[in-house]
Amino acid sequence: MLQYMKCESHRKLLQSGLTILLAIAAVFSFANIAFAHAVAEGDKGYIQEIFGVQLIPFAYLGAKHMVTGYDHILFLFGVIFFLYRIKHIAIYVSLFAVGHSTTMIIGVLFDFGINSYLIDAIIGFSIVYKALDNLGAYQRWFGVQPNTKIATLIFGFFHGFGLASKIIDYEIAQDGLIPNLLAFNIGVEIGQILALSAILIAMGWWRRSSSFFKHAYTTNVIMMTAGFVLIGYQLTGYFVS
DSSP: OHHHHHHHHHHHHHHHHHHHHHHHHHHHHHHHHHTTOSSOHHHHHHHHHOOSOOHHHHHHHHHHHHHTOHHHHHHHHHHHTTOOSHHHHHHHHHHHHHHHHHHHHHHHHTTOOOOHHHHHHHHHHHHHHHHHHHTTHHHHHHSOOOOHHHHHHHHHHHHHHHHHHHHHHTTOOSTTHHHHHHHHHHHHHHHHHHHHHHHHHHHHHHHTSTHHHHHHHHHHHHHHHHHHHHHHHHHHHHHHO
8 A cells, every 4th residue: 555655656746747847848849939929931021022902811821820929829828727617718818809909900000019029028028927917926915916807908909019010010011901901810819719729628628637726836937937038038139139
């Protein structure tokens, strides 16, 4: 019996260690890709060369941007981390989508962008903010709980400005601009649904295991660290550019 308990203890310890190692590896993988997060060079050239209404290509580019937009996905991962009911998930994701879509469209239409390094640093901060929220830091530090819905909407605004700033730099054609932007935005939402569906399937499996609450703290610390790495990278780029 004692031997069995020791083996079981070792097995759980090994399982925990592997989980943490995989999470750390995911962070570094994420970081390498996230640093290059923008519209890909090939897509950038395509955007600059086409004219007129191109609904399907822009919808595809929007979906591709969201699926490969690891900073957006990591923030949304933090948003839904402790949300269990589909109704609540839909509310928060919709708030983010409204904020993201609003500033993305307004920013491009009125040619209003923010330095890409600075806005991407703010997006990195949004990940740190949400990780700290999940860790209950604000209640412990300040004795208050910020309104998470308003925070999600506000950070949605910043994420949208981040994308608008990049699109403006690409000098997109004015011919067919509005329908193309709307198509791009629809693509973003489709990509968001696809990404979140995959996350929710994985989360559903993880939440049914005993390791979820055991590793929830570590996961959010890793997420916070990834946010700080993004902030540092973007601010370094700002000061040396």
